[in-house]
Amino acid sequence: MDTIINAFPYLMDGLQTTLYIFVVAIILGFIIGLIVALFRLSPFKILNFIALVFVNAIRGTPFIVQLFFIYFGLNTLEFISLDRVPAGIITVAINAGAYFSEIIRAGIQSIDKGQTEAARSLGFTGGQNMRFIVLPQAFRRMLPAITNQAIISLKDTSLLSIIGIADIMQRGQVQASATFDPLNVWLIVGIIYFVIIYLLSLLASYAERRFDIK
Amino acid sequence: MSMITVKNLKKSFGDHEVLKDINAVIEEKEVVCVIGPSGSGKSTFLRCLNKLEDITAGEVVVHGHTITDPKVNINKVRQEVGMVFQHFNLFPHKTVLENITIAPMKVKGADKKAAVDKAMDLLEKVGLKDKAKSYPNQLSGGQKQRVAIARALAMDPKVLLFDEPTSALDPEVVGDVLAVMKQLAVEGMTMIVVTHEMGFAREVGDRVIFMDGGYIVEEDKPEALFGNPQHERTKSFLSKVL
Numbered sequence: 001m002d003t004i005i006n007a008f009p010y011l012m013d014g015l016q017t018t019l020y021i022f023v024v025a026i027i028l029g030f031i032i033g034l035i036v037a038l039f040r041l042s043p044f045k046i047l048n049f050i051a052l053v054f055v056n057a058i059r060g061t062p063f064i065v066q067l068f069f070i071y072f073g074l075n076t077l078e079f080i081s082l083d084r085v086p087a088g089i090i091t092v093a094i095n096a097g098a099y100f101s102e103i104i105r106a107g108i109q110s111i112d113k114g115q116t117e118a119a120r121s122l123g124f125t126g127g128q129n130m131r132f133i134v135l136p137q138a139f140r141r142m143l144p145a146i147t148n149q150a151i152i153s154l155k156d157t158s159l160l161s162i163i164g165i166a167d168i169m170q171r172g173q174v175q176a177s178a179t180f181d182p183l184n185v186w187l188i189v190g191i192i193y194f195v196i197i198y199l200l201s202l203l204a205s206y207a208e209r210r211f212d213i214k
Numbered sequence: 215m216s217m218i219t220v221k222n223l224k225k226s227f228g229d230h231e232v233l234k235d236i237n238a239v240i241e242e243k244e245v246v247c248v249i250g251p252s253g254s255g256k257s258t259f260l261r262c263l264n265k266l267e268d269i270t271a272g273e274v275v276v277h278g279h280t281i282t283d284p285k286v287n288i289n290k291v292r293q294e295v296g297m298v299f300q301h302f303n304l305f306p307h308k309t310v311l312e313n314i315t316i317a318p319m320k321v322k323g324a325d326k327k328a329a330v331d332k333a334m335d336l337l338e339k340v341g342l343k344d345k346a347k348s349y350p351n352q353l354s355g356g357q358k359q360r361v362a363i364a365r366a367l368a369m370d371p372k373v374l375l376f377d378e379p380t381s382a383l384d385p386e387v388v389g390d391v392l393a394v395m396k397q398l399a400v401e402g403m404t405m406i407v408v409t410h411e412m413g414f415a416r417e418v419g420d421r422v423i424f425m426d427g428g429y430i431v432e433e434d435k436p437e438a439l440f441g442n443p444q445h446e447r448t449k450s451f452l453s454k455v456l
Binding site: 125133136 | 264289292293295297299304305306316317320321322349351365
């Protein structure tokens with residue numbers, strides 16, 4: 001009990017860092033995913049190719065390698081100087097972006113061609129069609145898969161403790177060795193992750209109901 | 215000036231030539247029904263008129279715009295050419311009212327009040343004023359198609375293209391949709407209707423075009439084409455459907 005009471009404020013501090021990194025990275029990741037998805041679906045071969053290389057490079061390598069490449073690797077270049085947190089955010093964003101792009105691409109392709117034809121026949125440009133007709137419908141279909149990826153990315157942030165980011169994971173390590181009570185510390189850390197992810201899935205199912213097509 | 219002029223139109227999908235050499239003129243306020251067996255190219259022909267299909271060769275002029283000229287802004291021309299689809303293609307994430315107002319607001323920049331007023335008038339015209347707040351999936355097929363017609367009319371088109379508008383409908387609601395189309399014809403709307411409804415073609419059409427194998431085989435006033443077809447293929451088609 002003492003362990004819990006003493007460790008808790010310290011862990012909550014780490015949770016703040018975790019959530020900050022997660023929120024910023026997931027938003028950036030979604031933007032990256034959207035751009036890459038539109039590249040994948042573009043009629044320009046060169047854009048398809050760039051998107052394909054990006055997605056395969058990220059999907060084909062472990063998260064930790066990407067993290068080390070960006071934080072340790074890129075920082076050896078003279079013109080790059082990345083702090084831990086920005087490097088962590090960039091890694092999570094790029095990683096999530098690659099997976100998001102596949103989800104978004106599939107979502108866009110799942111929308112009936114007739115929707116685009118109707119919109120274009122009314123004079124919508126390709127961009128307006130995407131924005132007002134296709135994406136809003138595709139987004140609803142993507143929500144479960146996006147939630148899934150967001151949860152995976154949240155858990156991936158725990159790996160950022162390896163480069164010394166003071167997230168909840170790193171705080172847990174400090175507490176576990178300081179208190180000699182790893183059993184209780186990791187139990188608490190686990191519960192905190194669980195609660196956050198549970199809240200996230202509640203939010204997602206609310207959004208699914210809210211945006212459901214009647 | 216003719217509403218639509220088509221010269222030597224050809225359309226291929228890969229190696230498959232669907233439209234072989236189409237020449238047609240559609241006058242203002244004319245109602246032209248296009249009939250023919252499936253695979254004859256009639257839907258493809260219609261879809262070339264607003265460039266939903268890329269045109270392989272030939273010239274298409276719509277309301278003075280040469281849409282086969284790559285310099286012509288097709289989005290502008292499409293604002294003048296309404297289209298009604300076999301499967302309605304209403305926007306399921308928008309209410310009936312929003313389905314009708316979205317194009318005038320986003321494409322033409324109409325203000326909301328004007329767009330809504332106009333949409334309500336159009337809904338009244340198609341007999342669905344009470345459905346304004348409904349979503350498309352809450353409507354029957356016949357109601358959906360009438361909303362789709364209202365959606366097309368909201369852009370004040372110069373010509374309306376109908377692509378088998380009643381083919382996906384239950385028989386008992388076909389009449390509701392045809393009644394709306396007939397009313398439009400009476401009001402002087404220029405319409406091109408790809409249809410299997412021979413009764414409608416005969417009663418409402420000013421002219422009937424019979425297509426087969428990627429060609430226009432025969433065209434005439436409905437009473438002449440149905441009463442005294444000139445070509446063997448027309449005769450054999452009509453003998454099967456009438």
